[in-house]
Amino acid sequence: MMPPSNSRGTATDAGHRPQSAKPGRVRRLHLPQKLRNLELFLLLIACGINAAAVVLVQLGALGHIDTTLVLLGAGLSVLVLCMHVVLRLVARDADPFILPIASLLNGIGIAMIYRIDIANGDAGWESAAVRQTVWSALAIACAIAVVLVIRNHRVLFRYTYVAGFIAVVLLLLPLVPGLGREVSGARVWIGIGSFATFQPGEIAKIALAVFFAGYLVRNRDSLSMVGKRFLGMRFPRLRDLGPILVVWALSMSVIIFQRDLGTALLYFGLFLVMLYLATGRLSWVLLGMSLFLGGAIIASQTLGYVNGRFTNWLDALNPDVYGASGGSYQLVQGLFGLAKGGLIGTGLGQGRPDITPVPQSDYIIASLGEELGLAGIFAILALYLLFVARGFRIGFAGNDDFGKLLGVGLSFVVALQCFIVIGGVTRVIPLTGLTTPFLAAGGSSLVANWIIAALLLRLSDTLRNQPRLVV
Amino acid sequence: MNRELKRVSIVVMLMFVALLTSTTIIQVFQADSLTADARNTRTLYDGYSVERGAILVAGNPIAQSMPVADDYKFQRTYSNGPLYAPITGFTPINGSPTGLEHALNGELSGTSNAQFFDKINSLITGQNAKGASVEVTIDPLAQQAAWDALGNLTGSVIVTEPKTGRILAMVSKPGYDPNLLTVHDNQKVTDSYESLVSDKSNPLINRATNALNPPGSVFKLVVVTAALESGKFTPESTFPNPGTFQLPGSSSIVINSGGGTCGGGDTVTIATALRLSCNIPMAELGLQLGDKAIRDTAEKFGFNTDYSIPLNVSQSAYPLELDDAQLALSAFGQTSVRATPLQMAMVSATIANGGVEMAPNLIDQILAPNLSPLQSFEPRTLKRVMSAETAATITQMMVNGVRDGAASNARIDGVNVAGKTGTAENAADDPYTLWFTGFAPAEDPKYAISVLVEDGGGLGQTGYGNLLAAPIAKQVLEAVLNK
Numbered sequence: 001m002m003p004p005s006n007s008r009g010t011a012t013d014a015g016h017r018p019q020s021a022k023p024g025r026v027r028r029l030h031l032p033q034k035l036r037n038l039e040l041f042l043l044l045i046a047c048g049i050n051a052a053a054v055v056l057v058q059l060g061a062l063g064h065i066d067t068t069l070v071l072l073g074a075g076l077s078v079l080v081l082c083m084h085v086v087l088r089l090v091a092r093d094a095d096p097f098i099l100p101i102a103s104l105l106n107g108i109g110i111a112m113i114y115r116i117d118i119a120n121g122d123a124g125w126e127s128a129a130v131r132q133t134v135w136s137a138l139a140i141a142c143a144i145a146v147v148l149v150i151r152n153h154r155v156l157f158r159y160t161y162v163a164g165f166i167a168v169v170l171l172l173l174p175l176v177p178g179l180g181r182e183v184s185g186a187r188v189w190i191g192i193g194s195f196a197t198f199q200p201g202e203i204a205k206i207a208l209a210v211f212f213a214g215y216l217v218r219n220r221d222s223l224s225m226v227g228k229r230f231l232g233m234r235f236p237r238l239r240d241l242g243p244i245l246v247v248w249a250l251s252m253s254v255i256i257f258q259r260d261l262g263t264a265l266l267y268f269g270l271f272l273v274m275l276y277l278a279t280g281r282l283s284w285v286l287l288g289m290s291l292f293l294g295g296a297i298i299a300s301q302t303l304g305y306v307n308g309r310f311t312n313w314l315d316a317l318n319p320d321v322y323g324a325s326g327g328s329y330q331l332v333q334g335l336f337g338l339a340k341g342g343l344i345g346t347g348l349g350q351g352r353p354d355i356t357p358v359p360q361s362d363y364i365i366a367s368l369g370e371e372l373g374l375a376g377i378f379a380i381l382a383l384y385l386l387f388v389a390r391g392f393r394i395g396f397a398g399n400d401d402f403g404k405l406l407g408v409g410l411s412f413v414v415a416l417q418c419f420i421v422i423g424g425v426t427r428v429i430p431l432t433g434l435t436t437p438f439l440a441a442g443g444s445s446l447v448a449n450w451i452i453a454a455l456l457l458r459l460s461d462t463l464r465n466q467p468r469l470v471v
Numbered sequence: 472m473n474r475e476l477k478r479v480s481i482v483v484m485l486m487f488v489a490l491l492t493s494t495t496i497i498q499v500f501q502a503d504s505l506t507a508d509a510r511n512t513r514t515l516y517d518g519y520s521v522e523r524g525a526i527l528v529a530g531n532p533i534a535q536s537m538p539v540a541d542d543y544k545f546q547r548t549y550s551n552g553p554l555y556a557p558i559t560g561f562t563p564i565n566g567s568p569t570g571l572e573h574a575l576n577g578e579l580s581g582t583s584n585a586q587f588f589d590k591i592n593s594l595i596t597g598q599n600a601k602g603a604s605v606e607v608t609i610d611p612l613a614q615q616a617a618w619d620a621l622g623n624l625t626g627s628v629i630v631t632e633p634k635t636g637r638i639l640a641m642v643s644k645p646g647y648d649p650n651l652l653t654v655h656d657n658q659k660v661t662d663s664y665e666s667l668v669s670d671k672s673n674p675l676i677n678r679a680t681n682a683l684n685p686p687g688s689v690f691k692l693v694v695v696t697a698a699l700e701s702g703k704f705t706p707e708s709t710f711p712n713p714g715t716f717q718l719p720g721s722s723s724i725v726i727n728s729g730g731g732t733c734g735g736g737d738t739v740t741i742a743t744a745l746r747l748s749c750n751i752p753m754a755e756l757g758l759q760l761g762d763k764a765i766r767d768t769a770e771k772f773g774f775n776t777d778y779s780i781p782l783n784v785s786q787s788a789y790p791l792e793l794d795d796a797q798l799a800l801s802a803f804g805q806t807s808v809r810a811t812p813l814q815m816a817m818v819s820a821t822i823a824n825g826g827v828e829m830a831p832n833l834i835d836q837i838l839a840p841n842l843s844p845l846q847s848f849e850p851r852t853l854k855r856v857m858s859a860e861t862a863a864t865i866t867q868m869m870v871n872g873v874r875d876g877a878a879s880n881a882r883i884d885g886v887n888v889a890g891k892t893g894t895a896e897n898a899a900d901d902p903y904t905l906w907f908t909g910f911a912p913a914e915d916p917k918y919a920i921s922v923l924v925e926d927g928g929g930l931g932q933t934g935y936g937n938l939l940a941a942p943i944a945k946q947v948l949e950a951v952l953n954k
Contacts, residue, residue: 273482277475322510332510338497339505340513352513374498378491385487392483395476404472412483419486426493 035096036088042100043084047077050107053348057111060349061118072133076107079140086144090151091461098460101387102453105380105438106136106446111348112360112367113441119354128360128441135443142447143454153459157402160214167207170200171250175257201254201263202435202448205270205413206455212271213405215243216278220401224279244284247271248291255299261306262420262432268292269416274409277395313430330357334366334425345373360441362433365422381422384437388415394459407459410452506582509567514582523547524579524602524840526559526571528609534559534572539655547572547653553646554618557677558607558782558833561649563664565657570677571605571833574781578603578837578845601840608835613640613918616950620943626905626924627678627812628947633820633910633919635850636829638780638813640947643678645670678923680784683809684904687895688728688748688877688936689921690804692818692865692908695745697760697768699861706742706864710752718754718796725754725799728877728894728935745868746876748892750803757802762793765801771856772818772828774810780833787814804895815908816921822869823889823916826862828853870913878907880941883949887913890944892936902927907940911948918951920944 054073058065080103087094114129122128150156156163173190174180181189190198216223223240251264272288300306305326312328315321316335321328333356340351353359353367360367369377391411398404414437421440424431435445497505506514522545525532533555536545547562549555560570568576577583581602610630617628617640630640651663667675676682698704712732716725733739733749744752757765769789770776778784787810793801800806813831821828830851837846857865869889872878878890890909897904905924910916928939 273479277472277479280472280475317508335497335501335505336508336511336513338494339502339511342498342502352516355512369494369498374494377494377498381487381490381494385483388483389480392476392480396473401472404476408476408479412479415483415486419490422490423486423493426490426497428489428493 033088033092035094036084036092039087039096039099040084042096043080043103046100046104046107047080049104050076050111053108053111054114056348057115057118058349060347061115062349072130073107073110076103076110076133076136076140079137083140083144083147086147087457087461091147091457093461093464094457095390095393095460097386097390098453098456101383101390102438102450105383108368108380109364109436109439109441110136112353112364112371112439115349115371116354116360116367118349119352131443132441132446135446136450138443139446139450143450146451146454147458150455150458153403153406153455153462154400156210156406157214157217160211160218163207163214164211167204167211168250170204170207171254171258173200199442199444201258201260202442202444203451205266206410206448206451208267209270209274209406209409209413212274213402213409216274216405217402219243220278223275223284224281244271244275244288244291248288248295251292252295252299255295255306256303259303259305260433261296261299261309261430262424262434265292265420265432266413266416266434270409270413273412273416274405277405277408278401309430309432313424313427316427330363331425331427331431333357334363335427337363337366337370338426341370341373341376343374345369345371345376347371361435362421362440363425364440365436366425368439380439381418384414384418387411390460391456394456394463398459398463403459403462407456410455414449414452521581522601523562524581524604524838526555526579527604527606527838528555528611528614530606531611532604534649546655549649549653552648552650554614554642555609556646556649557641557643557679558609559649561652563652563660564655565660566664569675570782571607574779574783575605575834575837578605581840603840603845604838604842606835606838607833608637608639609641609833610639610951612954613947613951614642616640616947617642618644620946620950621922621924622943624924624928624939624943625672625926626922626928627682628920628922628943629679629812629816630947630951631816631820631831631919633823633916634829636820636831636853637835637850638831638833639918639951641677641679641833643676643682645672645674647674677782678925679812680780680782681811682923682925683785683787683811684906684923684925685806685808685895685897686804686810686815687893687904687906688750688803689815689818689891689893689906689908690808690810691745691748691753691802692822692869692891693769693772693774694753694757694760694765694802695741695865695868696772696822696857696861697764698741698756699864700768700857701760701764703759704741704756706868707740709738709740710744710755712736712739713751716751716754716799718799719758720794721796723796725750727751742868742871745865745891746871748872748877753802754799757799758795760802762798762801765789765798766791768856771854772821773814773853778831780813780831782833784813784831785811787811804893812921812923815906815923816919819889819891819908819910819921820916820919821856822862822865823910823919824862825859826855826857828856866913869909873909877937878909878941880937881907881909881945881948883911883945883952886911886948886952888945888948889913889916890941892941894935902931903934905934905936905938905940907936907944909944911952918948920947922947 051073054070110129110132113132117127117129179190190200251268254260254264272285275284300310308326311321312331316328316331322332337353337356348371351370353370356363356366388411391407394407395404417434417437421434421436423429435442437449523536526534534549537548539546549559558571560568560572562568562572579602613630621628621642621644625644628642631638647667652660714732727733727749733752734743734747739752766789774787774789777786790807797806801808817831830853832848834848836844839845866889869891870887873881873888873890878892881888881890888909888911893906895904905928908921910919922940922943924940928934
């Protein structure tokens with residue numbers, strides 16, 4: 001049993017609790033853990049849905065029940081229940097919705113990836129679902145570690161610049177010769193040998209959020225107070241433009257060197273929102289948006305792949321665009337899949353999502369839309385929205401600016417990532433390669449998003465335990 | 472910070488609303504058009520894995536899916552294939568379906584919106600989805616009679632019910648056997664298909680709905696309707712009766728069929744001109760009416776419009792731009808006037824039905840797999856094309872045409888047949904196109920008919936409507952009237 005941290009408990013509780021474990025344990029036993037009980041209840045429902053999804057996939061696609069993946073799925077349930085127990089011990093006032101939502105999305109993702117495996121005839125280590133399950137275990141282990149190690153999120157504030165440095169290194173890693181890997185045009189992967197490929201950019205988004213939060217809390221005054229008024233808005237001084245230009249340059253280099261439009265948009269969007277939250281100045285947002293739009297327009301004129309993305313988006317059904325190499329074939333196949341799903345979908349295991357290229361990663365939402373229908377997509381979007389809302393709650397209710405900024409930043413990055421990838425598949429914006437949080441096949445994405453979930457849990461726990469300052 | 476946070480929350484909300492909207496648009500509003508897209512392989516595969524519904528004539532299947540022990544699970548078979556091929560079309564394993572198999576693909580394969588609850592039901596019960604069956608309006612006796620009467624000629628016979636628009640017979644020759652195109656062997660299907668496509672007689676065309684020929688004299692029914700409806704002419708209106716007529720602004724000359732004047736005398740009435748099917752008086756009438764009056768009436772009958780029965784029907788055409796010479800020629804269905812047999816049957820049926828045109832229709836009802844009706848098709852009025860008086864007047868002229876005029880070979884003892892023949896010229900040396908259209912019994916019309924014989928009926932430029940087309944109509948009408 002760890003000694004009680006100063007982050008939890010009220011002033012009377014924190015400082016004076018006896019160091020021996022026994023009274024603490026007794027006290028915990030006697031306190032009804034309403035939030036954790038709600039979480040357990042929701043978690044059991046989520047595990048039940050996940051198991052049902054796998055069984056339905058097997059019945060739909062195989063026609064019989066096969067125990068291997070059901071057992072693996074049970075392993076996932078055991079892990080999330082472990083995490084629940086850890087929360088009971090070290091973060092018992094954490095938000096009760098975050099863990100069940102993450103588990104449910106993760107489980108549905110595995111069921112759909114498994115469904116694609118069946119269609120492709122993959123089994124054993126060839127099977128993406130088996131790998132995804134193993135990655136999920138690793139990701140949840142990471143999340144448990146985060147909750148255990150980081151007892152107070154303010155620790156992260158100390159490492160603001162370290163986080164910034166880590167983010168830049170992670171971003172640069174794929175460009176290192178011999179280490180970087182190029183997958184379908186984008187150079188955002190690293191790999192050692194042929195095994196264990198990883199997208200460091202996914203982890204970088206967490207480091208960036210930490211860095212932005214710390215940096216902005218430190219420098220908000222100079223960024224928000226001074227500057228010239230112009231057109232009714234206060235614009236920043238030239239010398240304060242440094243950070244936004246650096247992040248802009250970073251995003252642009254991701255577009256140019258790593259050929260990854262989605263990630264660039266994600267980082268820049270995250271930065272702009274956190275900047276706006278910290279300074280309350282719309283002028284920053286306008287400035288940032290015009291910088292990014294300008295860069296994107298120049299990129300679309302000069303970089304072939306960006307230009308192609310725009311053409312595919314605007315004129316997807318045109319036979320010429322459809323037939324072109326790197327054309328809208330995939331996008332249109334995804335649309336056909338969604339159309340096939342209609343309102344209620346074909347049922348798990350009964351559609352043909354495998355017709356669409358990469359149906360288990362970038363296009364998993366189209367695969368789910370085909371088999372679960374509009375109803376299923378609405379449910380998934382509602383889960384994401386709820387997840388994000390729980391994160392925003394930290395921002396609304398928190399009373400330290402670093403925690404508020406970090407909580408909102410991390411949940412916004414999930415929301416923005418959903419928007420970029422699902423919006424790309426459904427033609428709201430041009431298609432860019434990003435993973436759907438928790439759902440899509442991909443280890444790095446799972447690890448990153450589970451760490452985000454863990455950080456949000458920790459932040460929400462701190463929030464409840466902080467005494468409200470009455471001024 | 473909370474004010475900013477509120478604004479950011481709204482932005483996040485809007486992002487999700489955008490996603491909800493876009494998925495709704497794709498999965499609900501665009502779903503039908505995306506499903507119908509020719510590039511959509513999902514739709515193609517789905518067609519094979521469900522048991523397609525049957526196409527029924529008088530309760531008996533003319534197209535049905537029989538279970539077989541291969542990957543496709545079902546073999547589409549057509550009983551009496553060539554006879555019903557223009558109606559059924561076919562569903563190949565490696566291409567798009569045609570005919571009703573295409574037009575009602577959604578219903579037959581069980582994916583139409585009307586079958587939504589059946590889909591849910593099969594989802595819950597775990598039974599395989601089945602397509603709906605389609606009961607067509609075809610009368611097997613009329614269909615067989617039309618098939619037999621047309622013999623080995625190239626052309627089409629179509630019989631409709633004037634009061635309802637129901638299509639009782641629809642024959643197109645030369646035919647083909649759809650069973651050859653539904654075997655489960657890609658190569659065999661492709662071979663059969665290519666030999667049919669390269670066949671110069673175009674067996675895959677449904678001539679009843681999609682062959683466009685100059686209507687020739689049968690179009691005079693439309694011109695006379697325009698004349699009487701204008702109020703400026705009566706059946707007794709007279710025109711000069713020369714033996715030749717020079718087209719305005721042209722050196723070409725129009726003659727009556729058979730040469731000479733129209734029934735003798737210095738002048739000739741519209742009634743006589745229609746009964747004897749003379750060209751010169753019609754040319755004179757056309758010039759006096761003007762192309763707008765003729766075009767308006769033709770369009771009321773359905774020329775220059777698309778419709779579906781639900782097979783797609785080609786647009787019959789009355790040209791939009793005509794000089795005087797062309798106007799004169801168009802008055803007896805030449806120049807670039809074109810008509811389908813179905814369109815000409817609709818002209819006769821409208822006259823038979825007192826001037827009211829009914830929507831032509833091939834489908835009686837669509838039946839769910841448990842045989843409960845999903846959708847029934849009631850007779851639908853398209854519009855009133857002419858007054859009841861005009862219709863009665865033209866009926867009388869058509870009856871006269873059969874009794875002692877140019878359509879005499881359609882005469883049936885004891886029944887008043889109303890009819891009009893046509894012998895249309897194609898390019899200078901090409902064989903004529905021969906027509907008959909009419910209805911019977913004239914006083915209480917039960918059947919409207921239109922007969923098309925292409926390729927001169929094998930007689931080049933010596934055949935004519937009354938010689939070849941009228942006897943076919945007579946044979947079919949006798950068969951259905953004796954029922």
